[in-house]
Amino acid sequence: MTLGEKIVMNETGLHTPDFPIIPFIEGDGIGPEIWQASKKVFEAAVEKAYGDSRKVVWKEVLAGGKAFDLTGSWLPDETMDVIREHLVAIKGPLTTPIGGGIRSLNVALRQTLDLFVCLRPVRYFEGVPTPLKEPEKTDMVIFRENTEDCYAGIEFEAQSEEAKRIIEILQTQFGVDKIRFPETSAIGVKPVSIEGSERLIRSAIQYALENGRTSVTLVHKGNIMKFTEGGFKKWGYALAEREFGDKVFTWSQYDAVKAADGRAAADKAYEDAVAAGKLIIKDRIADIFLQEILMNPENYDVIATLNLNGDYISDALAAQVGGIGIAPGANINQNTGHAIFEATHGTAPEYAGLDELNPSSVLLSGAMLFDYIGWNEVSDLITRGIEKTIANKTVTRDFYYLMKDEAAQKVSCSGFAELVIENM
Numbered sequence: 001m002t003l004g005e006k007i008v009m010n011e012t013g014l015h016t017p018d019f020p021i022i023p024f025i026e027g028d029g030i031g032p033e034i035w036q037a038s039k040k041v042f043e044a045a046v047e048k049a050y051g052d053s054r055k056v057v058w059k060e061v062l063a064g065g066k067a068f069d070l071t072g073s074w075l076p077d078e079t080m081d082v083i084r085e086h087l088v089a090i091k092g093p094l095t096t097p098i099g100g101g102i103r104s105l106n107v108a109l110r111q112t113l114d115l116f117v118c119l120r121p122v123r124y125f126e127g128v129p130t131p132l133k134e135p136e137k138t139d140m141v142i143f144r145e146n147t148e149d150c151y152a153g154i155e156f157e158a159q160s161e162e163a164k165r166i167i168e169i170l171q172t173q174f175g176v177d178k179i180r181f182p183e184t185s186a187i188g189v190k191p192v193s194i195e196g197s198e199r200l201i202r203s204a205i206q207y208a209l210e211n212g213r214t215s216v217t218l219v220h221k222g223n224i225m226k227f228t229e230g231g232f233k234k235w236g237y238a239l240a241e242r243e244f245g246d247k248v249f250t251w252s253q254y255d256a257v258k259a260a261d262g263r264a265a266a267d268k269a270y271e272d273a274v275a276a277g278k279l280i281i282k283d284r285i286a287d288i289f290l291q292e293i294l295m296n297p298e299n300y301d302v303i304a305t306l307n308l309n310g311d312y313i314s315d316a317l318a319a320q321v322g323g324i325g326i327a328p329g330a331n332i333n334q335n336t337g338h339a340i341f342e343a344t345h346g347t348a349p350e351y352a353g354l355d356e357l358n359p360s361s362v363l364l365s366g367a368m369l370f371d372y373i374g375w376n377e378v379s380d381l382i383t384r385g386i387e388k389t390i391a392n393k394t395v396t397r398d399f400y401y402l403m404k405d406e407a408a409q410k411v412s413c414s415g416f417a418e419l420v421i422e423n424m
Contacts, residue, residue, distance in 0.1 A: 027092020144310025
């Protein structure tokens with residue numbers, strides 16, 4: 001048995017030993033089978049890339065239904081302690097307790113570890129069935145703020161004493177007269193801070209610069225929510241200009257040139273910035289953006305947005321390239337190094353144990369994990385294996401029935417994993 005070492009964060013960044021210990025959570029429903037299939041792929045890719053010189057030492061931790069059955073807790077303290085200690089983890093889909101317990105296990109993990117970036121890359125794999133005529137134009141990386149906004153969970157039930165008190169305070173102390181039905185209104189609070197917005201937008205800009213991306217778009221609903229989502233936009237532009245200087249050109253700078261010297265001068269300043277290879281920082285109102293990603297997806301690259309917007313946008317973009325079954329995700333605190341990589345789909349309990357569904361979300365989340373710890377060769381092998389397997393039209397039931405192609409071959413979850421290994 002190989003004894004592993006912990007991944008650590010030091011002054012130069014993340015340090016990964018040759019035999020890192022990485023905690024994993026199988027997940028509920030189809031979680032165990034897609035995890036086992038994915039684990040085989042991960043281990044084969046590591047061996048192909050590095051032979052015996054490197055190896056992951058997997059360490060199971062419990063959450064969700066399995067944790068509740070074994071410990072009586074949906075999210076045991078020990079699980080949080082292990083992930084906190086080992087920095088990097090990966091998980092399958094988790095059920096949400098019904099009728100009590102934690103509101104959302106995924107949200108609890110993110111908030112407890114302050115995983116403020118929800119990172120969702122979206123790209124098309126040739127052969128994946130999609131409703132778009134030109135799905136290859138969709139290639140974006142979403143940075144969704146993960147700890148604030150409506151998902152902070154600050155809300156009070158209609159007609160509760162708490163809701164009544166808050167409504168009374170709003171009416172008597174702040175002169176609020178726009179609550180249409182105060183006697184029966186539930187009340188929620190939407191916190192959006194300067195610090196929370198800045199650290200998310202900073203991460204998006206740094207990623208874009210480090211990966212040769214062309215633009216960062218701040219997606220918001222600031223035309224209506226002027227101080228929360230409008231603040232997100234305003235603080236984002238200010239941060240970009242203050243911290244990244246001549247590496248970026250912002251739409252606020254464009255507007256300033258336009259106001260001073262006219263549209264022609266502003267257009268030239270923009271064109272000069274593009275020619276110089278500067279990163280363009282722009283913004284879009286959320287509802288307009290949801291149209292734009294269908295009509296002109298090639299105009300967008302890295303996206304920085306708030307929590308609720310990011311939830312909608314991530315799933316909408318995933319649908320454009322084949323659905324959430326092939327969408328990877330990560331939740332990261334880039335300051336502490338903590339990161340949890342995860343399947344972004346649900347538990348699909350009706351398919352549990354049938355070995356039928358697509359493991360690609362976990363596989364691609366694993367590829368993101370290996371990139372994160374610096375094992376890029378492993379990530380490339382996993383991605384290449386998936387690309388070729390799908391291009392060969394050997395797919396699991398979700399893609400098989402969508403393809404409607406006589407040449408397509410339906411394979412099991414474990415069978416798909418074996419083909420990915422063959423096709424690395």
